[in-house]
Amino acid sequence: MLRSIAKRATLLKPRADSPIIPPLISSQSKLYSSKNAKASHGKSKKGDPKSKTKSKTGGSSSTVSSSTGDDLDSAGADDFEAARARRLVEDENDPSLDVGPNGRPLFTSTPSLSLLTRKNCCSYMKFSEKGLNQVLPEGLPTGMVTEFKESMRPALLVRQSFLDLRDNFRRIVDPPMWSSNAKAPKARKQIVLDGPVSCGKSIALAMLVHWARDEGWLVLYAPRGREWTHGGCFYKNSETGFWDTPVQAENILKDFLKYNESRLQQLPCQIFDPIRLGEGAGVGFMKGVESMALPEESKFYDLVQMGIKYTHAAVGVVVRLRKELSLVKDVPVLIAIDQYNNWFTFSEYEEPVTVRSCRPIHARELAMVNAFRSMMHEDMMVGAFSHSTAVGKLRLDLPDVPVGARVNMPRYSPDEAATVCHYYVRQRLVRREAFSEESWKKVYYLSNGNGAEMRWLLPLMR
Secondary structure, X not given: OHXXXXXXXXXXXXXOOOOOOOOOXXXXXXXXXXXXXXXXXXXXOOOOHHHHHXXXXXXXXXHHHOOOHHHHHHOOHHHHHHHHHHHHHHHOOOHHHOEOHHHOEOEOOOOOHHHOOHHHOOOEEEOOHHHHHHHOOOOOOHHHHHHHHHHOOOEEEOOHHHXXXXXXXXXXXXXXXXXXOOOOOOOOOEEEEEOOOOOOHHHHHHHHHHXXXXXXXXXXXXXXXXXXXXXXXXXXXXXXXXXXXXXHHHHHXXXXXXHHHHHHOOOEOOOOOOEEOOOEOOOEOOOOOOEEOOOOOOEHHHHHXXXXXXXXXXXXXXXXXXXXXXXXXXXXXXXXXXXXXXXXXXXXXXXXXXXXXXXXXXXXXXHHHHHHOOOOOOOEEEEXXXXXXXXXXXXXXXXXXXXXXXXXXOOOOHHHHHHHHHHHHHOOOOOHHHXXXXXXXXXXXXXXXXXXXXXXXXXXXX
């Protein structure tokens, strides 16, 4: 039994080098692919005339569409994915399949994240892979990429937890749209998203960034906060007492420029003090120069370009950028940090103490982390914990975080799980004849609402 389950799970696991959404094969090519797959089985039994008969009749579309569990054991993973992709192409012409629990529509027709309401909860919203990469050029969360790849569709579940997060910041920027008599919770400018593993923290943060950018906000989005404390070069800055990480600083500035370039060319800088220089990445100090002047009337774009062009100024520019973002009044500013919990533990770096011992360097000792970690200010900031990075359990009252800023994201509710299971049936992750309400509820309670575990268990349903 265990060997069978493990074998089926291996066949259903997508390859690491495949694209997020496998290319869907046209209906014209399905005849050749299905015949070749069956013919290969027929050739393996040359002495048995019955096998030849099976190979001739096995090319019909009815046999392909009603594959059984034995097909999963005999066919390779590539053949299974190709056949599934062909069927999904055919399913696009059948709108009767887009039905969720209790006959509700499985997909919402709402065109944007800003127009979503409570009525759209427990339904899926379709996205464009190209559009997501344009709005989130810094990179998509790992959980989102995995969901798109295994479901073969760029669509996400609309959850009430995301709508609450979005409306919280909407009330801050545009309070008149909310009635004074409405019993809305108090808006918070600083939020830390916490919760169990695979409850959707990173995806909710990415969708919040998507919504804010659609609204015209200036957003600094760091989807991989752990990289601020791992890898690259690190040097002790004798003037500041903090550790500089110029490689990470340059990457942060490049990511910030990807989506915001046109906006940064318009925003003027308000601090014109010289940028203090440190050690460059692998090149040491700049000889005879301790600081770099920032011309008056410089724009944000000029400041960022200075850090990208001169590795000695990269860390100083990132620290200055944090101060400049607090002074922007023309447009709402949001700072969104994923894997935020990595900033409250030790980094990868160590400082030599003696010939045989080293001292681990805490994340708060890094110049850039020290500049961005604190939430004790009036700026809008969201940090999402990522338990997949395994930094250990942190105390409830975190330093530099306001009391009550920590929000627990829930796992799937029964209603959300029902929609998710119907969606996976629609995407042929689950055989329709094996699907039942009793079966999906067993999977839901077995996984305790963990989305990743549900996605792994449902294809094993028999």
